[in-house]
Amino acid sequence: MQLDPVEYAILSQSVIAAAREMGVKLIRSAYSTILREARDGSAALLDAEGFTVAQAELIPMQLGSIGPIFQPCKAMFPKETLEEGDFLVINDPYSGGQHLQDVFFFHPIFVDGEVIGFAASVAHHLDLGGGAPGLNAAARDVYAEGLIIPPMKLNMARDWHGGGFQRLLRANVRVPQQTMGDFDAQIAANNIGVLRVQELAARYGTAKVKATMAALQDYSERRMRAAIAQVPDGTYRGEAQMDDDGLGRGPITVRVAVTVAGESIAVDFAGTDPQVGTNLNCPFASLISASVSCLKAALTSPDIPFNDGALRPITVTAPKGSLLNPNHPAPVRARMISASRAWNAVMMAVSQATPERAIAQGYDTTTAFCLSWLGPQGWSVYLEVYGGGYGAGIGNDGCDAVDNPLSNCSNTPVEAMDQDFSFFRVTEYALRPDSSGLGARRGGAGFSRSYEILAEEALVSYYSDRFTGAAAGLFGGGKGASGRCEVRRSNEVISLDSKVSFPLRRGDVVTISLGGGGGYGQPAERPAALIARDLEDGIITRSMADSWAS
Known part of the structure; x- marks a missing residue:
């Protein structure tokens, strides 16, 4: 539908403000120091197809790929199958997630029986079981890193508030008060997002809210394409190294070719070293976040909303079985280190194209x-x-x-x-x-x-x-x-x-x-x-x- 420019401005900024309010609610409701003080969590609003519309400015790694992370949940549990009180959960890095400690909650936003979007939150949880408290540096597969949650559909009344899923989580963590308190903070943040979008729909109509969600992503795409168009066409290469693989072999090298063609960019990590036997491997969802975050930071204005529209001009590839796209069941707990080397490699490539922005x-x-x-x-x-x-x-x-x-x-x-x-x-x-x-x-x-x-x-x-x-x-x-x-x-x-x-x-x-x-x-x-x-x-x-x- 055609949106009035004034109404679009009000609605788009209201959606962004709602996502930021979710982030504040998440942090202020948290129990553990890692979430309450270090602020290792994030919140976002998605459209009805699960694409990110707006996010709180917290952790780029957790939200740059939240849309792709949602897609396995959507594929297994289409929005038409959801009912009031349902919510979706995932942390499995081999089903679209990042690492086990980052647990994603998605709550559908119902208006007149229709799902018009999702409220999403993620937090790094202090302990999720595994072979050692907090983190298992000796893990040699993902099973040793904690409790694995594949895409799941749960119900708040049945599975939380003393229900089976909540009791399962509590039984598998070493610090249940902090961990379960942080899960409740995620739910509280999502509830705020659901409420704010429902309020907007009640005031302006569902059609306008849905149209605004689409238009906001289109706006980010246009701004991203315009910024990329200012970069000279060509292929630029970069690399970065980790000290070792944690087992005495190293250095471990990340290599990238960044190809700029008009309004789009292809990021290819061919030539990166193979996956390693320790937890330094990086799931592909994390690699997307690292690549897109670097390009957005270096090439664009900070006022461009970071949503799935901003991802459309960028493609990311990495060889299966490499450090940046490992095969199951490689451990991935420390994926931020290898993802950071991917960020460094992309920035080196950017420095050749636009040295003043690197x-x-x-x-x-x-x-x-x-x-x-x-x-x-x-x-x-x-x-x-x-x-x-x-x-x-x-x-x-x-x-x-x-x-x-x-x-x-x-x-x-x-x-x-x-x-x-x-x-x-x-x-x-x-x-x-x-x-x-x-x-x-x-x-x-x-x-x-x-x-x-x-x-x-x-x-x-x-x-x-x-x-x-x-x-x-x-x-x-x-x-x-x-x-x-x-x-x-x-x-x-x-x-x-x-x-x-x-x-x-x-x-x-x-x-x-x-x-x-x-x-x-x-x-x-x-x-x-x-x-x-x-x-x-x-x-x-x-x-x-x-x-x-x-």
């Missing part, structure tokens, strides 16, 4: 860091997602001590950890001086955190990268510092690898140090005033300032 590599490593302890009252599990220093751009330094571009989690405040966990305490939380890559614009600084263990038989488990490698600079910029993790035990310092589980003792101090981002441009071109500011802010030491100035 940024240097950041530390760009999701370090999922978990401390766990089985106490008298049951399991206590702390999990946080760390970033590092951001890459520098043509007109800006990299951000200091932030998450990577695909994750966007916040750092959990020390006070929140003190409130929730009794078996450790934070003794240091600081920027790492001289961790930034030098350049006309410097990379972002990394940071470190130290944890003193206050109980016997605690466990640290984490996966990270760039402990031997480092974030590369761009156009003459220097590389950032590498990461490391150490355990101080009495007078001994134990250096740990980048992917490990390690038993701890009372009194141990675990220090995780994240690396910095690469610099952009020649270091000699950096103004002296900026070097002086970095020294004053503690980003660099006096010796580094003197060396840089000379």
Whole structure:
């Protein structure tokens, strides 16, 4: 139908506002620190066919591909078969999901008996069973990583609120209060989305709401195609490397060819190394998110709504059985690391086409860091997602001590950890001086955190990268510092690898140090005033300032 421009403006912005309100509801209702403080979750509104219309600006990796993730649910449970109270659930990476800890809930939006859309939410859950609390660094297949949920249709009255599905979940997690509380937060967020769309339909009519959902996706497509058309046609290549596969083999290389042809882009990861035996493999849904997020960030304006319309001009392919499109049942828990290398490789290709829009590599490593302890009252599990220093751009330094571009989690405040966990305490939380890559614009600084263990038989488990490698600079910029993790035990310092589980003792101090981002441009071109500011802010030491100035 033909929409009045004023009504379209009101309705489209109302839909976007509803998605953002869902995101706020999700975070404010959460129980665990990983969702409540780190904000590792997202929310969106989909149209009746399950294509993303609007999303909260939270985690790009979780929502860039939410439309494709919904499609296996739609194929098994068409909207015509749904009834009031039904909802759909998935986390299986080999049925369209990402990794098991990200559980997607989809609630149909009924108006006069017709499904006109879906409210969607996803959260990274603190524990979903598996071979170790929080994360199983030793997993050699997906079954060891947690409870697998294929596309399922459930009913709120029958399967939740003490029903069979809720009891099944509760029985398979180590921290049921936090995990089930976070599931309830997802349901609350979806309820808000359902209500807001129903209110719009009641006020403006169902036909106009549906037409707005379609028009908003078409608008994003037009803007994306116009932005791509400004990029010179051609094929541009990039690559990036992970340190190793967690079993001593490496480096592991991601390769990409980005072909620009008029208003469309093809992203082909042919030549990428084969899948590995550890959890670093990346499901294809995550690869779509990584590729599209990089292209949108580099080539387009931030005011373009990120929805399925924005995906239409872009195709992504990767060889089956490769690191970025593994065969079942390869483990995928740490898929964010390989996805980040895909992001780096695409950005390298973009730098050849439009150098002024590219940024240097950041530390760009999701370090999922978990401390766990089985106490008298049951399991206590702390999990946080760390970033590092951001890459520098043509007109800006990299951000200091932030998450990577695909994750966007916040750092959990020390006070929140003190409130929730009794078996450790934070003794240091600081920027790492001289961790930034030098350049006309410097990379972002990394940071470190130290944890003193206050109980016997605690466990640290984490996966990270760039402990031997480092974030590369761009156009003459220097590389950032590498990461490391150490355990101080009495007078001994134990250096740990980048992917490990390690038993701890009372009194141990675990220090995780994240690396910095690469610099952009020649270091000699950096103004002296900026070097002086970095020294004053503690980003660099006096010796580094003197060396840089000379």
